[in-house]
Amino acid sequence: MKNEIKIFSPATVANVACGFDVLGFCLDSIGDEMIIRKTEAQGLKITKVEGYDLPYEIEQNVAGVSAHAMYTALEPDCGFEIEIYKKIKPGSGIGSSAASAAGSVWGMNELLGNPLNQTQLTYYAMKGEALASQCEHADNLAPAIFGGFTLVKSIDPLHILQLPTPSELYATLIHPQIEVKTSxxxxxxxxxxxxxxxxxxxANVGSLVHALHTADYDLIKESLIDSVVESHRKELIPHFDAVKTAALNAGALGCAISGAGPSIFALSKGKKTATAVESAMRIVYSNTEIEFETYVSKINVEGIYKI
Amino acid sequence: MKNEIKIFSPATVANVACGFDVLGFCLDSIGDEMIIRKTEAQGLKITKVEGYDLPYEIEQNVAGVSAHAMYTALEPDCGFEIEIYKKIKPGSGIGSSAASAAGSVWGMNELLGNPLNQTQLTYYAMKGEALASQCEHADNLAPAIFGGFTLVKSIDPLHILQLPTPSELYATLIHPQIEVKTSxxxxxxxxxxxxxxxxxxxANVGSLVHALHTADYDLIKESLIDSVVESHRKELIPHFDAVKTAALNAGALGCAISGAGPSIFALSKGKKTATAVESAMRIVYSNTEIEFETYVSKINVEGIYKI
Structure with missing residues (x-):
């Protein structure tokens, strides 16, 4: 069995317009890299953090907290070192903490011969996620670990459903560099x-799940509507309405706040449209003082994977 | 083309536990019979009403109102006579008015060579349904017209989705003979x-739609939970909790109020379990002064049909 694994731990989009707190999907072109290494010495160590200034102390780092929860439950006859190459900016609203929390337990599980299933991994990852967001939730963790679209049916007991992903679906993300605290x-x-x-x-959640099962892009479009959260949260994101209008005019099926924001996502049929949507979104923020980054990504149906 | 059609217009269950105002399914062993007859003379006439004492005046009978809405829109070069053999007791909570409202337009459409699709028929049927319930809704009409499980995605514009029906799903109904007004x-x-x-x-609506697509009976069971309506409405239905407990103990996947009540439905895997659930429900009301009727029905995937 290998003693070291290098993984890609992806960014994710939670809520997906209509599915506040329950729906999510997994991205492919944005994510952290992590190396998990088995050690003879017992215990856990974070031996490297690059990209962003995050703590090395196990109990203060989300990847450490989730790893610790799993480690104390399984009591393996080895220890682990964790290296984190952070690419997803913390606080961007695309599951930065979830990628860390999920990555460490996923990597450890691989090195132990996969004793845990995906739901169990999500359970331990939630312990790390709780450090970042003060409450246990799984709407970013589930897509990172299961891949594709997921529905968190319940937290207690933890019950996650993997939904189908229509093959031509692409995501566009824009991350305005402003701070929106999850709290x-x-x-x-x-x-x-x-x-x-x-x-x-x-009605829209049921409709979106049906649309994913039937790969009905028109129905996906009609289902990506948020009647509950968007009107409140968009106040925290300057130019949200302009970005959304631009994305829809460029052909996006839908556009909404990614997780707690400030990132905004769009879903499109085909990479060409997703790229046109990216250009349209960029134009909106280019006319402001706010710095931003954009991404186009296929939906990642695999979730975390070895690299 | 035939000048007369005799149809079975089924009872239906709206809400389906988690899907208040949007989900519904169609029954098979309970329904009205109607005869629709083309006449040379223009205009509409209700020429017979049997079973329950309902008005013959077109504008006061739900079947007449829906028929009139469709008739004035299509302006056919003929008239229609409608005979109603009412079997579904009005006010029972299993779509009595919907069966009438849907039946007349469905039959007329057949006799005219099917110029309208199912959504258009639902649209006209809603005009009749509004007479009975003071607002336009389609959660009983959609399953009567489309068959199987349906989701009313939106009313304006009217958008109805037909969901898959797992083949072993059976419904049990108990109708306590008490009055619960929809208002x-x-x-x-x-x-x-x-x-x-x-x-x-x-979460439960999304989960139920996923479960119907994957014919996952365990997940159907876990999804048939109402966190919103039941706690309020069950106050109007004596012994609701006892009936629900009895149904679940007898093996039902779920049990909840049918539409606005007072009928209570259960869903089960297989006819044998559905029949055991029926017995368990009967025992509860047998110990009371309340009269009741029960039914076991396969899910009717056809909706209204010719007989």
Missing amino acids: ESRAILPKEIPLQNAISQW | ESRAILPKEIPLQNAISQW
Whole structure:
């Protein structure tokens, strides 16, 4: 059995317009790299962090916390070193902490001969994710670990469904370099919502799941509507409406806030449209003082993988 | 072309636990019979109503109102007579008015050579349904017209999705003979609901749609949960909790209020279990003063059909 594994741990988009807190999908062209190494010495060590200034202490690093939860449960007769080459900017709204939390446990599981299934890995990864967001949630972890589109049916007990991914679906992301704290983004949401809006939302979730199963791109388009969260959270993202309008005008099937923001995602049929959507999004922010980055990505149906 | 058609217009179950106002399915062993007859004379006439005491006046009968809406839109060079053999008790919560409203337009459409598609028929049927329930909705009409499981994605524009029906799925119904007015059943619902409950509900709707696509009976069971409506409406239905417990103990996948009630439905895998569920439900009401009827039905994937 190999003693070292190098992995790609992808960025992910949570919520997917209509599916607040439950839906997510996995990206391919944006992600961290990590090296996990088995050691004879017991215990866990983070031996390298590059890209962003994150703590080396196990209990202060999301990758360390998830690794520690899994390590103490499995009690393997070895230790692990973790190297993190962070590419996903923390706080970007595309699952930066989830990539770290999922990557360490996924890599350790591989090196141990895969004793845990994907749901169990998600369970331990949630312990790390909780360090970053003050609550256990899995809407970024599930797509990172399972790949493709996922639905977190429930957290307790943890129950994750893998949904089909139509083959021509591409994502476009724009990340305006502003800070939106997840806690702030959560606090802005009302505790109660109008029943009529909730009904629209679950109609759209059901419709999107049906559309993914039937690879019906028109129906995907009609389902990517958020009646609950967007109107509140978009206040935290300058030019959101302009970006959304530009993306839709460029042919996107839908455009919404990625997770808690500030990143904005669009889904398109075909890479050509996704690239046109990227250009259209760039134009909006090019006319502002805000720095930004954009990405076009195929939906990653594999999730985390060895490189 | 034939000048007369006799049809079976089925009872239907709306809401289906998690899908308030959007999901529904079609029954097979309970339904009205109707005869629609083309006449040389222009205009519409209801020439017979048997079973229940319902008005003959076109504008006061749901079957007449839907027929009139379609008739004035199409302006055919003929008239129609409608005979209604009502078997579904009005106010039972299994789509009695929907069966009438859908049946007349479905039959007329057949006699005219099917100029309208199923969505268009639902549109006209909604005009009749509105007479009975004071608002236009399609969650009983859609399964009656499309058959199987349906999702009303939106009312305006009207957009209905036909979902797959796993072949071993059977419904059990119990109709306690008490009056629950749809208006009262609507009024008891809050205008706002907790966001957390709404999230559970759309997770379950997504999960149920996925389960229907994958014929995953375990997942159907885990998805048939209502976090929004049941706790309010069950107050209107004596012994609801006992019936639900009995149904689940007898092996039902799920059990919830049918539409606005008072009927209660269960879904089961296989006819044998559905029949055991029926017995278990009967025992609960047998110990009370309330009269009741029960039915076991395969899911009707055809919807309205000629007999």
